[in-house]
Amino acid sequence: MVTKREIKRIIALLLSATVVFSSQLLTAHAHNSDYFSGTYTASQSIKDMNFRIESSAITSLLTSQVYYSAYAWDNVSSNVGTIGIAIAAPGMPSSGFIIVTGKSYTDGTLGETIPRKADGSIANVDDNWAGVSIRMNTNSNAFSGASNPTTAAKKTFIHEVGHTLKLSHPKKNSSLSGHIYNGLPRAVMNQGYPNSQAVASTVVTHDKTNLRTKWGT
C-alpha cells in the first residue's frame, strides 16, 4: 500500500521533472521562420514528393547515390510524404513526378528549383505552386572547388529538395541560439559548398525545425 509520504515524494519527483522539462523547452534553440508561404495546388501535393532523375542529370559525379541523399528529409514531418527517387528509364511515366534535369552552367550556379503556376509561367516563391522542377549543374567544374565534390553535390541536391519543400535560405538573426555561425544558423539551406561553419552538408536542426513549423510535426 502506498503511504502518504510516498505519494508526496512521487508528486515532488513529478513536479521537479516538469520543471526540468520546461526549462529545457525554454532553452531550446530559437529559429527563424525560414520558409516560403503558400502550398502546392493542382496535381502536385506535399505528400507526393517523388523525383524523377532524367538522364541529363546523371554524370560521373551526379550519380544515383547523390540523388538518394535526399532521403535525409524523410521522417522529419509526418505531413510531408516520403521522398521518392526514381532514375528515369525507358517506359517510365513522367506524370506524378517532380522532374530533375541537368544543365551545364558556368556562372557558379550549383542547382536551382523552378516553381510554376498553372499556366507554366514561373511562380514567385511565396505563391501557391502548381508544379516544380529542379535543375542540377552538370558542368565538370561546378563542384570541383569543394573540398569534397561528391559531398558538395549531395548537399546541393538536398538543398534543392528543401526548396521544393518550401524552405528558404536562412536569414541572419543575432538573437538566435544554437549552432550559429556569426549570426547565421548552420543549415543545409545555406548557399555554397558545405563547410564546418554555416553550410551543413545534410539536413540539420535548423532545417528540421523549419520543415516542421511549415508543414507540421
Added chain:
Amino acid sequence: MKKTLTTILSALLLVTATGCGDKETEVTNNNSTDKTSQLEIVKVEGDRVVYYDFDSLDASADLVVIGSYKNDSTQNLEYEYSSEFGKDVLVNAVSTNEIEVSKVLKGTTDEDSLKISQRYGIVDEPYQLVTFSEMTAMEKGDEWIFFLYYDDSNDTYWCSGDYTGRYPLPDDSLTAVCNEVNQIREERENWLSGKQTDVTANANNDYVYTSVDGSEYSFTAQADIDKVKSFDERISSAVGEVDASDFGVYDKNLINIELYCDIINQYDCTL
C-alpha cells in the same frame, strides 16, 4: 497586357528554332527609358558558389574593377518543352551587359569596356522580369565594384558568387558605416583574444564565432553568448538604414557588411 514601358525602341527580335523542342529568343534592348525595377520581378531560388570572406572572394576573381553600366544589353531566353504543361516553358535567362571600366583594382585588362553576364531576362508573356540571380538588374548609370571571373566558353565575365561579386562604391554614408563596424570588430577581436579557441561544440546553446584568422570560438556560458551576440547586434545596428538596393540585391539579408568593409579597406575605391 498593355505595355506601359517602351522597352524595345530598337528591338531586334530573333527567333531561332533549335532541335529537341528548344527555342531561343535573343532580344536587343534599348534601355534608355526602361526601368527594370518597375517590372514585376519573379526570382528563382537555388544553390550557388558564394563567398563569405574577403580572401576567398578575392582569390576567386580574375579581375576586380570599378565600372559603370553603358546601357547596351542583350538577353537570351531559353525555353524547353514541358510535358506537364504541354508547352514550352522558360528555363533560363541570361542578360549580357557592357560596362565601362573606370579603374582596375586587381588584374589587368586592355579593354575600356567589359561584357558581364547575369542570369535575368524580361519576358513578354506574362510581362515580367525573371531572375535566377540575387542581384538586381543593372540600369543605366549604375556604377559598381565588380569581382569578376572570366568564362572562356561564353567569352564573358560573371560576378564571383553572383551577389558576392558586386558592391557599391563607398560614399560618405557607407564609409561612416564601415568606420563604426570596424571599431566594433576591433573590440570583438580584443575580447576574443582572451578566450579559448577550438572548443568542442556543446549540443545546446552554442554560439560559434569564426575569427578572420579562422579561429573558431564556441561559447556555452550565457554571459559569453550574450557578449558575442552583442557585437553582431551592434554591427547590424550600424548597417541601419542601408537598403538592399544600395547593394544591388533583392534581399537585405544578403548584405555582408563585414566583407564589404574588408573590400574597401583592401582596395582604394576612389576615382
